[in-house]
Amino acid sequence: MKQTDNLQKLTIAMPKGRIFEEAVGFLQEAGLQITSDLAESRKLIIPVPETNLQFILAKPTDVATYVEYGVADVGVVGKDVLLEEERDVYELLDLQIGYCRMMVAGLPGWKPTESPRVASKYPKIASRYFREQGQQVEVIKLNGSVELAPIIGLADRIVDIVSTGQTLRENGLIELEHICEITTRLIANRASYRMKSEAVDDIAQKFLQVIPRNQK
Ligand code: PRP
Helix, strand or coil, rough: CCCCCCCCCCCEEEEECCCHHHHHHHHCCCCCCEEEEHHCCCCCEEEHHHHHEEEEEECCCHHHHHHHHHCCCEEEEHEEEEEEEECCEEEEEECCCEEEEEEECCCCCCCCCCCCCEECCCCHHHHHHHHHHHCCCCCEECCCCCCHHHHHHHCEEEEEEECCCHHHHCCEEEEEEEEEEECCCEEEEEHHHCCCHHHHHHHHHHHHHHHHHHCC
């Protein structure tokens, strides 16, 4: 096993929620000593002194913020968050886990209206997409359960991530337009990338060993 004693101490931001379990599995496969029972714990900072690592468990949408401000050196985060938050961080690796797609969805038989409204947890991604399409829409920011919006008449379409498609199906919605594919990424703080390059490289190298095994 490679000696990690001499490496600088690294703080890794991990996203709680949807991609947490898969991300923890990935880190374990990469040989990082992070335990699977983290999800049940309420602890938000988990030091692993043997490996000179410390994990912080953050809201997925906040991971890139912690990394940009340097309180975490690296982070594991969905591309959806990176596209929405536009944080100033280095995107080092596509971990090829957490596959899903960013979609426009709505009710079947949806027809354009004069003042179209789109609900989304991703207002920037939604606004950018419709602007690129040359369509004027009002984007309404929601914080979750976005599928409610077209059913209850708040908006005529939504922009959201779709994984299994179950949430859309169970709410009678269909995928209308594909915006982009989403996967989980390894990001780094710009200063940490320079000042702690050995430790950051060590993590990236360990992750690189796991990526081919996960390829679809
Ligand atoms: C996400 C997303 C969809 C759902 C898609 O929500 O916003 O609602 O998962 O997954 P599926 O295609 O497998 O059904 P999340 O579970 O993060 O909860 P939220 O709606 O409260 O944000």
